[in-house]
Amino acid sequence: MKEYQTDPFKGTFGSLENLADKISDVLSCPVTIEDQNHRLLAYSTHEDSTDPARVATIIGRRVPEKVVNSLWKDGVIPRLQESDDPVRVSSIQKVGLGDRVAVSIRKNSEVLGYIWVLEVEKKLNPDDLRLLKLAAASAKSQLLQMQIGTKKKEENRQELFWKMLTGNLPQEKRILEKLHELNILPVLPAVVFILQLQKEITPALEKDILYLAAVNQKINVLLSAADSNQMLLLASPVGKEQPLDLAKSFVETFFTHMKERFSVSEIKAAYGSLVTSFTQVEKSYKEASSVLAVQEKLGGETLSLTGYHELGIYQFLDTIYEKQQRQGYQNEMLKSLQEYDRLHKTELYRTLETYLTLDENLNKASEALHIHMNTLLYRLKRIGEITNIDLKSPHQKIMLYLDFKINRLF
Amino acid sequence: MKEYQTDPFKGTFGSLENLADKISDVLSCPVTIEDQNHRLLAYSTHEDSTDPARVATIIGRRVPEKVVNSLWKDGVIPRLQESDDPVRVSSIQKVGLGDRVAVSIRKNSEVLGYIWVLEVEKKLNPDDLRLLKLAAASAKSQLLQMQIGTKKKEENRQELFWKMLTGNLPQEKRILEKLHELNILPVLPAVVFILQLQKEITPALEKDILYLAAVNQKINVLLSAADSNQMLLLASPVGKEQPLDLAKSFVETFFTHMKERFSVSEIKAAYGSLVTSFTQVEKSYKEASSVLAVQEKLGGETLSLTGYHELGIYQFLDTIYEKQQRQGYQNEMLKSLQEYDRLHKTELYRTLETYLTLDENLNKASEALHIHMNTLLYRLKRIGEITNIDLKSPHQKIMLYLDFKINRLF
DNA sequence: AAAGCATTTGTGATAATTCACAAACGCACT
DNA sequence: AGTGCGTTTGTGAATTATCACAAATGCTTT
Structure with missing residues (x-):
């Protein structure tokens, strides 16, 4: 009994592996230690009875995404993040998870990692749980170091x-050196993401975002930075699907997870094109920025466009605009419409824009404008009379459409 | 008899008006003298019996277009241009033309103008015709002077x-001064036209073109220049219609008249946008040039686009293409359509292109493709199933349309 | 106040389109 | 020859777009 009242985890263990083994010894169960992003840090070795989830975690050096999802869905991870007390998790067959107990490794309210104990050989009793809490305290100092x-x-x-991002490091060699120094694997191709929230990104939010990005199996984050209400990521899509498809599905799961897990919604996201060298990061960043600009200024259907490659014609609006500026082009039709609107207090400009934007659908357009179809x-x-716009000509309509959008963008 | 054998038109008359009166005296008929472009130069005054065509000519200071048209149709003008002999024209009621006799004023084969004699009081006899020929000879020296x-x-x-045209005179004031010096009325708005023939523009062809431009009532030519196989005009549309509509209808009549009257076909024409100051002439010229470039590169449907304002999106295709090339863009939808066509020997690609080009009109498109509407x-x-193209999305359709055209172009 | 004009809304008829469904065709494959 | 699949064509109905008119509104002009 005396033994149980003292702390068997006092002192240093040299490495987390040793600590894992010690815990496993004391509790007679397999033990796994993860960091805050569910990346494997250490695991006990002298036990051979285990479950598929643990095997997958060890093999993949991180907890499989579907396991993490499942733990979130059952509220396990939120509970772990909120207290120092061990949490018992009943087996979840779907994801190969046997019965186990987990405890978070925390410094104040900040989660540093988790300790998992599988209950394959025996069930932990209250004393074991008390010991596990002590183990977490011991792990804390190690993780902090x-x-x-x-x-x-x-x-x-x-x-x-x-x-x-700003193009101040134009030599690929220098970038690769720096990455090596910082112990970052220079994985290519990569993409720049911008995740834009409605409020300032606090360190806590930054942690949450990075957590989701790290846990998500679609992308491998190389670098990240918070910039007022934007979070910037340089990441490499990982998987057998198309890289840009992975990027899109990352963004999609990111949205739902931010909402479900951290109650953060109204997020905008965008990413640039795939780059095959780190000197192109600036370009990818600019592209992501322009996607965001399109989303914010054009709204509507463009809100679902997150990838620069999905922008379609919107990719070229800036190019077109520049050329128009150079040659002093003005869309006479739109100008005369605006002039007419000004003089007669009408809304022909907005009418035509809405009509064209809504696929020339009379129903939708009249509804959107709150006017009668007639x-x-x-x-x-009248527009036809005033401006000699020919609404039967695809050329003209396309030019009008683009000019409408350009007027909004610039 | 002796009087008839001498030349009553010898010597100088001071002005063409005096000559007109003299001819009228000698022949006892109203007389009108025109330049090679049927612009009124002089007319006899002491006669009051006349016909509507002559009245209209004097009032408008030029022969009405429909009268000129009618004279061309009847082959009168070609005959006048080919010989020095007077030509008798029977009355053409439709255009208010009474019986008359005309003779061309020529230097070698070049027509300088025409003398018209109305046969209202009497019919001219052979001697009168001989005198008329002498009158033409007298007029010739005056016109040459x-x-x-x-x-x-x-x-x-x-x-x-x-x-x-080249922008080497960037001050409006200086241009206006120059125009004044050259006795050109600075009429605005104006447009730059390019009329492009298949062969080099000879002085004779230049004359013919300027003749049509001058006779045509739609535009008022301020300046012109021949440049290898192109004829450049700076002209101001005249009439109550929209200026650019006038420009277009000028081009249209120009085509038919060049063919009918001078047997010159295969002409391309283009004009820039309306300018409201002469410093913008360079711009209008460049615009006209780019219209021609598009016509020559794209052909087909674009041949009917003569005005820069009608060009729509075509001006930007090259810019867009260049940007696409730079970033290795490919339209996946069109690629998969082409792939499907190749594998199944279908024509989905052409179908979609036709459909979009014909303003998404089922009737026109099915007719053009020689297939049933259904x-x-x-x-x-099927296209929607195979490619996830959404034909309700304007922005997708526009991108497709542009890629179709770009694929044709490059 | 009256008149003129552009605009909006309503009603009803007409034309065009989309859709559902059936039948037939052509072609590859068995 | 039969089968399955994708394709084409035809028929008819449902939906939608377009047009013609009438009536009412609001605003400016006279």
Whole structure:
């Protein structure tokens, strides 16, 4: 009994592996230690009875996404994040998870990692749980020590990332050197993501976002940075699907997870094109920015466009606009419409824009404009009279459509 | 008898008006003298019996277009241009033309103008016709003298025009001064036309073109220049219609008249946008040039696009293509359509292109493709299934349309 | 106040389109 | 020859777009 009242985990263990083995010894169960992103840090070795989830975690050096999802759905992870107390998880067959007990490794309210104990040989009793809590305290100091180096590295990473984003590091060689120094695997191809929230990104939010990005199996985050209400990521899509499809599905799951797990909604996301060298990061960043600009200024259906490659014609609006500026082009038709609107206090401009934007559908357009269908019809007829716009000509309509959008964008 | 054998028109008459009166005296008929472009030069005054065509000519200071048309149709003008002999024209009621006799004023094979004699009081006898021929000879020397100043002016005009076209005269004031010096009314708005023939523009062809441009009532030519196989015009549309509509209808009548009257076909024409100051002439010229470029590169449907304002999106295709090339863009939808066509020997690609090009009109498209309407409908449904093209999305359709055209172009 | 004009809305008829369904065709494959 | 599949064509109905008119509104002009 005396033994149980003292702390068997006092002192240093040299490495987390040793600590894992010690815990396993004391509790007579397989033990796994993960960091805050469910990346494998250490696992006990002298036990051979285990479950598929643990095997997959060890093999993949991280907890499989579907296991994490399942733990979130059952509220396990939120409970772990909120208290120091061990949480018992009943087996979840679907994801190969046997009965187990987990405890979070925390410093104040910040989660540093988790300890998992599988109940294959025996069930943990209350005393075991008390011991597990002590183990977590021991792991905490070890993890904190490991993170000291990380802080400095993190600053260097930020600096490197911003240099890449702004094109201040134009030599591929230098970038690769820096990445090596920072212990980042230079995985290509990569994509720049922008995740834009409605409010400022706090360190806590940043952690949450990075957590989701790290846990998600679609992309491998190389670098990240918070910029007021935007979170920037340089990441490499991982998987057998098309890289850009992976990027899209990452964004989609990111949305739902941010909402479900952290109650953060109204997020906008965008990503640039795939780059095959780190000197192109700036370009990918600019592209992602322009996707966001399109979303914010054009709204509507463009809100579902997250990838630069999905922008379709919107990719070329800036190019077209530049050329128009160079040659002093003005869309006479739109100008005369606006002039007419000004003089007669009408809304022909908005009418035509809505009509064209809504696929020339009389029903939808008249509804959107809150007018009678015949009014819309009359206005279109007037537009034809006033501007000699020919609504039967695809060329003209396309040019009008683009000019409408350009007027909104620039 | 002796009187008839001498030349009553010998000597100088001071002005063409005096000559007109003299001819009228001798022949006892109303007389009108026109230049080679049927512009009124002089008319006899002491007669009051006349016909509507003559009245209209005097009032408008030029022969009405429909009268000229009618004279061409009846072969009168070609006959006048081919010989020195007077030609008798029977009355043409439709255009208010009474019986009359005309003779051309020629220097070698070049027509300088025409003398018209109305046979209202009496019919001209052979002797009268001989006298008329002498009158034409007398008019010739007068017209030639008038043209001496014109030659020098013409050179100055050319110089001014080229400076304006190339943007080498960027001050509106200076241009207006020059125009005043050259006795050109600075009429605005104006448009630059390019009329492009298949062969080099000879002085004779230049004359013919300017003749049609001058006779045509739609535009008022301020300046002109020949440039290898192109004829450049700076002209102001005249009439109550929209200026650009006038420009278009000028081009249309120009085509038919060049073919009918001078047997010159295969002409391409283009014009830039309406300018409201002469400093913008360069811009209008460049626009006209780009219209021609599109016509030549795309052909087919674009041949009917003569005005820059009608060009729509075509001006930007090259820019868009270049950007696509730079970033290795490919339209996946069109690629998969082509792939499907190849594998199944179908024509979905052409179907969609035709459908979009013909303004998404089922009737027109099915007719153009020689298929049943429902077949077209079915194909469009299949296209949607195969490619996840959404034909309700304007932005997708526009991208497709542009890629179709780009695929044709490059 | 009256008149003129552009605009909006309503009603009803007409034309065009989309859709559902059936039948037939052509072709590859067995 | 039969089968299955994708395709084409035909028929008819449902939906939608378009047109013609009438009536009412609001605004400016006289």
